Amino acid sequence: MYRSRIPLLRYIGGKFYRSNLQDTNKVVFHKFHFQTQRRFTTKEVYSYEKIPSPFSWPILGHAYLFFPNGKYKTERLTEAVYDLSKELGPVFKLRLGGEDYVITTNADDTRTLFLNEGRKPHRPSFPALIHYRKNTFGSIGIVPGNGDEWYHFRQALLPLLKKNVIEAYKDRQQDVAVRFINYVQNKKDKNNLLTDVFQHLLRFTIEAISVMSPGVLFPCLEESSETKEVIQASISFMDGLYQTLMEPPIWKFIKTKGYRKLESSHAIIHRLLHNQTEILMRKFKESNLDNQPLMESLFNNKSLDQKDINILVMEIFLGGIDATATTLALTMYRLAKDERIQSEAYKEVVENKSPYKYIRACIKETLRLYPTAGANGRYLAQDAIIGGYHVPAGTMVSSFSSVTSRQEKYFTSPENYTPERWLRETRESVHPFASLPFGHGPRMCPGRYLAVQEMVILLCEVLRYFKLKSNSGQIGMVYRMNRIPDKSIDITFEDR
Ligand code: HEM
Numbered sequence: 001m002y003r004s005r006i007p008l009l010r011y012i013g014g015k016f017y018r019s020n021l022q023d024t025n026k027v028v029f030h031k032f033h034f035q036t037q038r039r040f041t042t043k044e045v046y047s048y049e050k051i052p053s054p055f056s057w058p059i060l061g062h063a064y065l066f067f068p069n070g071k072y073k074t075e076r077l078t079e080a081v082y083d084l085s086k087e088l089g090p091v092f093k094l095r096l097g098g099e100d101y102v103i104t105t106n107a108d109d110t111r112t113l114f115l116n117e118g119r120k121p122h123r124p125s126f127p128a129l130i131h132y133r134k135n136t137f138g139s140i141g142i143v144p145g146n147g148d149e150w151y152h153f154r155q156a157l158l159p160l161l162k163k164n165v166i167e168a169y170k171d172r173q174q175d176v177a178v179r180f181i182n183y184v185q186n187k188k189d190k191n192n193l194l195t196d197v198f199q200h201l202l203r204f205t206i207e208a209i210s211v212m213s214p215g216v217l218f219p220c221l222e223e224s225s226e227t228k229e230v231i232q233a234s235i236s237f238m239d240g241l242y243q244t245l246m247e248p249p250i251w252k253f254i255k256t257k258g259y260r261k262l263e264s265s266h267a268i269i270h271r272l273l274h275n276q277t278e279i280l281m282r283k284f285k286e287s288n289l290d291n292q293p294l295m296e297s298l299f300n301n302k303s304l305d306q307k308d309i310n311i312l313v314m315e316i317f318l319g320g321i322d323a324t325a326t327t328l329a330l331t332m333y334r335l336a337k338d339e340r341i342q343s344e345a346y347k348e349v350v351e352n353k354s355p356y357k358y359i360r361a362c363i364k365e366t367l368r369l370y371p372t373a374g375a376n377g378r379y380l381a382q383d384a385i386i387g388g389y390h391v392p393a394g395t396m397v398s399s400f401s402s403v404t405s406r407q408e409k410y411f412t413s414p415e416n417y418t419p420e421r422w423l424r425e426t427r428e429s430v431h432p433f434a435s436l437p438f439g440h441g442p443r444m445c446p447g448r449y450l451a452v453q454e455m456v457i458l459l460c461e462v463l464r465y466f467k468l469k470s471n472s473g474q475i476g477m478v479y480r481m482n483r484i485p486d487k488s489i490d491i492t493f494e495d496r
Contacts, residue, residue, distance in 0.1 A: 044388065051102060051389045052088040053095075061095030074246060075478040078374045078402040081105065085403060091387030102386060102397045103375075107410055109386045110376070110399040110433040114440045118381025121443045122146045124396065128244035128251050128259050132266065133311065141311040143319075150443075156304055156312060159297040160446045166453055168293050172211040173454050176221075177461040180204045183221040184466070184493050192495075196488040197332060201325035203227075206234060208324075208454050213316035214276040215295045229268060234321050236265035238481040273313050281306075320447045320454075322482045323372040328455055331366040332462065333489045334417045336470035341419060342463070349463045356456050361419035363455055367437035369417060372482040374402040376439050401436050402483070410434035466493040 056062050065072050065080070072080035081103060084092055090106045104110065126144040133140045142153035159165045183203070188194045203220040210218035220227050243258025244251065251259040283289060284299045294316070298309050335342040341362065348358045377398040384391050391397060406414045410431050411421065420426040438445040445451075462468070469492045477483040 045385050046389050048390055048392060048395075051091060051093040051387075051391075053093040054084065054088065056095055061098070063096055065094075066096075075480075077479060078400065078477070078483070081375075081400045082403045085400075089387075091389060100395060101377075102389075102391055102395055103400060104387055104397065105400050105403040105407070106387055107404055107431040107434040109397075110401070110404065110436065110440075112384050112386055113376075113378055113380070113397050113399050114433070116380050116382050116384040117378045117441055117443075119442065120147055120151050121441055122379040122381070123443060124377050124379075126241060126245070127249055128262060129241060129266075131251060132259070132263055137270075137307050137311060139307045139311045141308075141315045143315055152303065153308070153312060153315075154442070154446070156298065156301050156308075157316070157446045159294055160316070160450060163449075165293045165297075166449045168291055169212050169450070170453065170457070172217075173208050173457050174461075176204065176207045176211065176217070177458045179207065179221045180458060181461055181465050184462075188493050192492040193490060194493060195490045197491050198325055198329040198485050198489055201328050202234070202321060203231060204328070204458065205321045205324045205454075206230060208458075209317055209320060212294055212450070213313050214273050215280050215289070215292045216276045218272075226272075230272060233265040233268040234318065236261050237269060237318060238322055240265055242479065242481040269318070270310065270314060273317060274310050277310060277313050281309075316447070319445075320451050322480070322484060324451050324454060326370070326372050326477075326482065326484050327363065327366055327451075328458060329485055329489050330370045330475065331362055331455070331459060332468055332491055333470055333472065333475060333485075334366060335362065335459075335463075336468035336491050338417065341417070342468060344419075345459070346463045349460050356460060357423060358419060359456055359459050360452065361422040362459070363452060364422045364435075365417055365419045368405045368411070368435040369415075370477055370483070371402050371405060371435070371437040372484075373437070373439070374479065374483055375400045376436060399433075399436075401434075402477075404433075405435040407434075462493075465496060467496055468493065 054062060054065070057064055064070055066074050072083070082105075084094075084103075085105045091102065091104045091109065094101045094103060104113070123146065125146060129144045130140050133144070140149065142150060142157065145153060180203075183200070184194060187200065194200060206218055206220045210216060218227070218230055220231055240258050240261030240263075244256065244262055247256045247258050250256065255263070277295075280289065280292070280295055281299060284296065289296050289299075295313075298304060298312060301309075304312070335345060345359050345362060348356050375398045377396060380391060380393050380395050380397055382393045384397075386397060404410065408414055411434070412428060421428040421430070433440070438448040470490060472487065472490050475489060476486040478486045
């Protein structure tokens with residue numbers, strides 16, 4: 001049955017005007033293309049029930065597909081979606097946990113999704129994290145929040161998008177990058193080999209984010225018991241969070257394995273960060289802080305109390321550890337595999353060609369081939385037409401960018417690692433919604449500028465000191481909340 005409550009629907013840079021509601025399965029809209037053709041065309045729109053879907057069991061829905069002996073593995077969701085889209089087409093529906101998920105691998109649909117996400121986009125939540133934080137700290141933070149609660153925290157992170165704020169941390173990120181170079185010199189074996197580079201880069205990303213939030217270096221590139229605690233807790237937190245999404249939501253009554261992991265790792269990180277934040281807060285009250293624009297803006301923010309600040313410091317701290325380390329590991333891997341691309345990047349370092357456009361293009365290309373978020377999901381704020389189907393407001397739509405960004409219809413030779421496709425002189429014409437590694441719209445990653453600055457600084461330092469080579473075979477990705485490399489990436493760091 002047609003269930004639209006909104007007569008005017010936005011669609012792909014144009015507008016739909018509802019004109020015919022008699023047919024229950026087929027609704028005809030007149031579409032006015034602003035960009036492509038300046039005339040009215042007619043397009044058929046099918047009802048929600050017509051969206052293709054695999055066979056589903058009563059109650060279970062499609063969960064059986066992901067059972068231990070099922071066709072797919074949850075940690076390989078991108079591959080599952082790719083496979084299902086070949087069978088069912090670019091738009092299909094799955095029923096999981098009693099809820100419908102409309103899935104699309106089409107860039108035009110992704111645009112439609114974001115046009116209809118509303119001013120306070122509603123993203124799938126992390127119920128276990130909300131439960132734990134609400135009961136323990138009385139504040140839930142930005143990542144699991146939605147609506148006004150999310151908006152309140154999101155406003156407080158606006159300084160993260162300011163150029164002068166980000167640039168204030170450049171020198172400290174540079175110091176951490178130099179610490180990483182020394183760390184590699186000490187850690188690599190006599191054949192210059194460093195195995196499982198991702199694990200080592202986690203230490204770098206923890207140090208690099210700590211200089212901003214909480215504003216004190218956590219020395220993870222050195223061995224100490226506290227260091228081990230931070231690293232272990234950061235990894236366990238991601239594992240625990242992911243596990244709680246897979247487990248039945250019974251943690252209000254029984255603490256499941258995933259919930260216990262989440263709780264204990266969260267407590268460790270919160271304690272460490274809270275201690276540092278308190279020290280900084282005292283300094284802030286006595287005199288001004290020395291070049292700490294982010295922490296200062298949080299302390300100055302009258303709408304935040306101490307518990308909100310503690311949670312926000314934690315969100316920023318945890319926000320980019322995995323994703324930044326993954327992107328760095330895979331960029332180093334691709335440079336190590338391709339001498340031509342590595343020497344182009346090295347040339348830029350030697351010539352000191354800031355803002356390092358080629359290295360930035362390498363990062364973009366890594367994020368196209370290996371986006372750390374498999375999909376961007378939103379509950380529609382209003383009815384929309386996704387792939388020719390009418391999808392009512394409130395439905396969860398997931399745009400699988402990790403599948404879209406490897407498709408031939410959007411990128412030439414999509415499996416090739418070609419940074420040149422992002423350079424102005426050699427640029428391909430790219431659909432603006434075909435690769436969205438940082439998401440889009442009001443909920444887009446607030447750490448994106450910081451992350452790119454941090455990655456460019458480290459890659460420059462690594463290339464300045466080392467020639468990279470790798471014998472590792474093909475690397476895929478598995479889900480651990482974010483997607484991370486599925487195998488050990490081993491790289492030789494030959495001194496230049
Ligand atoms: C390569 C590195 C990174 C990648 C690929 C990445 C990717 C993403 C993506 C895809 C989202 C969801 C966006 C959406 O739903 O539209 C996100 C959200 C977020 N990211 Fe990042 N991120 C990275 C680094 C960072 C860093 C360094 C920080 C901390 C400064 C950070 C903090 C956050 C936060 C707090 C959110 C939640 C935003 C909200 O819900 O409003 N990220 N990130």
